[in-house]
Amino acid sequence: MCIVDDFFIYRIVRHFRYHLHVMKSKDRVGIKGYGAYIPFQRLPSTEVARVWKGGGSGPNLEKAVASIDEDTVTMAIEASQYAMKMAGIEELGAIFVGTESKPYAVKPTSTIVAQALGQHYTLAADLEFACKAATEAVQVLTGLVGSGMIQNGLAIGVDTAQGRPGDELEYTAASGSAAFVISKFDKDAIASIDCSTSFVSDTGDFWRRAQEKYPRHLSRFTGEPAYFFHVEKSVRMLFGETGLKPSDFTYAVFHQPNPRFPVEVAARLGFTAGQIKTGLLNPLIGNTYAASSPLGLAAVLDEAKPGDKILLASFGSGAGSDAFSFTVQNAIEKSRGVSPTVKSMIAKGTKIDYSTYTKFRGKLTR
């Protein structure tokens, strides 16, 4: 075993520069299992356009819509059950649900997930940071696991995203979930969590006041000053301090509010279309908010090979971005077939029309 590894260099650099922004845990940490859930219904963007514009379509083909009896809690549990099955562990020390569409403003989603998984001696909390709440959960769990405080933690990204009727976000605001079991790194780890960065600023590109039903957002402002600024900051910081470059990665997954932004930011950062293809789901399922980049990661893990490196950069309005480097491990081969793949769940969609969609998503009051 080589003593002069990444972490050794890191400790040396850290010794001289106390202002390091890349986070690495003391003990190595990995993903032991993951799960995804995409609901059955699909709303074509042409349907939204038909109602509000008399024709045409949105930037994506379709979006996944939660059924009338689904919500953030149900989807979180579905994805978690798959993740736990794959990880094959008995106990969790922490459960974090990252979401901005909790059914209860006060009453944690995470305790319902805990109960459904039979977990009680566990830290449980709901995190909110728009679409990056789940990736923050991964960072927090990396700390908890890496410090030895807990053995296994569960991070879930889940949303039943709502778009104001007639607003352009209605094309893409979608439902879905992804869950990851974060554990001490061992031979059963599917991927190692090598390092991550986080960059935030007070930037109000998209927001929802406490009593409001639908969010509001600025238009062009959501691009450069929000999405691009923060994603480029977190990724470039990760590159800068680790020496990693785009060609080191087999896959790159970005937060995907629409099909265009992730393609554009990938190009700016030096990634190719081929690298982002597998993790780009927005055209088919829309923007699943806190599940957006996590589902992209799950799609990548469904086919990645041992040794592949994955870059992931989330973006949460308000605003911030978390960037990660993962390295796929040998144990990933054992994970195949344990849970349904993201591809298979996308394929199981059935189209609905706009009126059914409004009924499902409570836009028609009864």
Add this chain to the structure above:
Amino acid sequence: MKAYVASVGLEKVGDHWSESLLDLAVGASLKALDGRKVAPQQVIVGNMFSSAGARQEHLGALLASSLGLKGIPAYKVESACASGSTAFDVAYTMVKSGAIDSALVVGVEKMRDVEPEEVSLALAMAESVEYTQFVGASFAALNGLLARHYMERENVSRDELSALPVLSHANAVTAEHAQFRKAITPEVVARSAMVADPLRLFDCAPVGDGAAAALVVNENAIGRAKGGLVEILGGAIATTEFSVYERKDMLRFEATETAFKRALGQARLPESKVGLIETHDAFSVVAALSLEAMGVSKRGKAPSDAKEGRFNLDGDMPINTFGGLKARGHPVGATGVYQIAEAYLQLTDAAGKNQAKDLEYAVTQNVGGLDTSAVVHVFGRAQ
């Protein structure tokens, strides 16, 4: 001791907007009491959901007090849709044993004071709150599940099943106390709105208000006045696994089977002597399975037997002679007493145009839930 039904009182089943639950109960009671100069030593009320339907409990004392009967025991008995006959069975048992000499049994239900959804919720309380109500299964839904199972397993056609409500309606045309007095055809049944498929509107007993009373006496109470008496020859109650889907054979109404055998055993009556049955057609499938459980029809054959006319008023086994639950009506807690009152009218030759000929013995069969509780009584002419 012998026990008898000495008189009955029936309110017409229907929408009694101007009468309260108590008004109806008193009305039926007075009709029964006026027929006889017997002071009841006990009042027993059969009712399922006076709480949800009228915000009223303590019905026994309420009725006794309203009738000016002071100092006697009075209470309510509840067993879902079998409440009426269960109340009657308690009275029968006590009077036959001589513990008391006379009892007034009143079945009453007020279903129209609340909206249909509330009625649906109240009826669903006959089934498990946690595992049936909570999942969204109404009482009609359970019967729909049973009906599909019956039709698929026993190859019963829609047309055959329709024969049962058609027969009920035919009998109700001349029944003065019946809720619906219009004849229907199998097409009417098959084209009616779907409730819980395959059950349609006309497969299901209606919602309605009603009250029926029966005066139960023994020799001590009635003395020499033997006219207008119907002897209660036997009675039995049986219960079985609570939810229909828990039973190994969902199509076997074991509670009815057991209660029927036991009641006939008490009456020392062979099945072949039964001349008429008031059976529980809350849903057409329930009537079919009840008749099969009582051995009247072979398994899967009750609907086709009905179609062939076996159960007509002039057939070899008349059933539901005043329209049954479907057409006479089904004010749920009162139904059991209506059935008993109708058997009384038959055996005292007071059934008018609905009179079954040459009748010696009649059976009433009343059910709670999906044959979760079954109550069977056997009646004969007083000797």
Add this chain to the structure above:
Amino acid sequence: MAIQFWRIRDRYYRLMGNRCDDCGAEFFPPVYRCRDCGSRHLADKDMPRTGRILTHTQLHEPLPGFESQVPLNLAVIELQNGARVLAQIVDTPQEKIETGAKARAVIRRVQVDGDSGQILYGYKFVVG
């Protein structure tokens, strides 16, 4: 209703019935006495989440609170361990809901106590 929901949440989230320690029979909902051998030695157990439809119906007259789901598909599903569950069938084309069809459990909102009350989550089934 919140307390009645709370009391049965494990049953609903995990399809948890019980198993007779003496004869091995399994039940859902849980029983107080074994239906087969009468034993009172029963232990909680999660039921298998797949089975076949034994019978089904489509309800057009809903109970209060279920109006937005009309017509409601309900079925008795016989699970792989012989236990039978009464549950809704969801997210399934009507023609695929038939006696004998394979079904698997999912977790959904089962009942909602209005806009401000609590939500009962639990089992429903999807064909396939």
